[in-house]
Amino acid sequence: MDDLVNKRINEVLKGNQDAFEEIVTLFQHRLYQVCYRMLSNAQEAEDIAQEAFVRAYINIHTFDQKRKFSTWLFRIATNLCIDRIRKKKPDYYLDAEVPGTEGLNMYSQIADAGELPEEEVERMEVQERIQYEIGRLPDKYRSVIILRYIEELPLQEIGDILELPLGTVKTRVHRGREALRKQMGSL
């Protein structure tokens, strides 16, 4: 498959835009899946996946064909996802008092945005619950857990995608597993 991909890349480099469509078709599901798992939102996932492909197209001349194309593509997508997650995060202080209220701080305002009451979690279907648990992970651990247990990539490749040393990837996988175990309690 790498040979075919490199062949298409060379055609794109020569200015043939149609060859890129084939590349998009080949990788669309894997790339969308990573984005969807990262963002927990179909609309945003499609937007970011498309943006990742567009950036790949624009920067295709910087891709080293001796390396794996999927690694390069996933790197672009995970970076875009992390940027998007950070932009969505509120940058106000959570323990600041909400104006016009007595003793009410931001924690009480967003309490149910990230964490749902237990009864509701228990009513979830399996697939919904999986996404809910992934979404609760801090984004540092979320990306490695998705790449490791949904994409089933080797640790070294995850390191290449996230541009992290192998040791750091291992630590994050360990902490991610630990966080999952703790947040899920007993199933």
Place this chain on the structure above:
Amino acid sequence: MNTCPEQIIHYMHAYLDGDISLEEERELKKHLDSCGQCKEIMNGLTEAITFIGSAAPVTAPPSLVEGVMARLPKEKSQAGIQRWLRRHPLLSAAAMFLILMSATFFSSYGNDQQFSVSKQPNLVVEGQTVLVPAGETVEGDIVVKNGILRIEGEVNGDVTVIHGEKYMASTAIVTGKTEEIDEVFDWIWYKMKSTAKNIFSSPKKEDE
């Protein structure tokens, strides 16, 4: 909460990552058999990753590919032309032929704006007017471009007027064909005819 040696937790993760030595694995198993708390942690970790791993594959919406292609920067028109040429070699050759041919025709059509006349000894030229005097006989074909031809005498051949006017007196006699050319297509037709005529008549000239 946990009084067990710290490396046991480390072994659990090493085991889950698949990079544990045989000896470490034995040590881990031995400990888990004897320690309910660690066994619970190990089960919790295994269950958590099994649960995440059971996620159903997600497929991209059908609009994704189309959306990407629409968002790509416009390719250089040069590339588009090149691709078209590659795909249609025969049409390309025909188109190229037509372009070059029409260029030749039109450039000669446009450039021939000045007055010219074929040379015959007894033709009288006054400004842009060419006169075949009364009582004279002009031998051979007459071609007048961008001028006026007035025939009062006799022409022993064809008469062609391109972009001009032709007046014939009652005394005029033309033994060959007379032709007036004004439009581009007439002009092209004339060019083609004369080219063909030259091709077919040239061997005759060689014979002479």
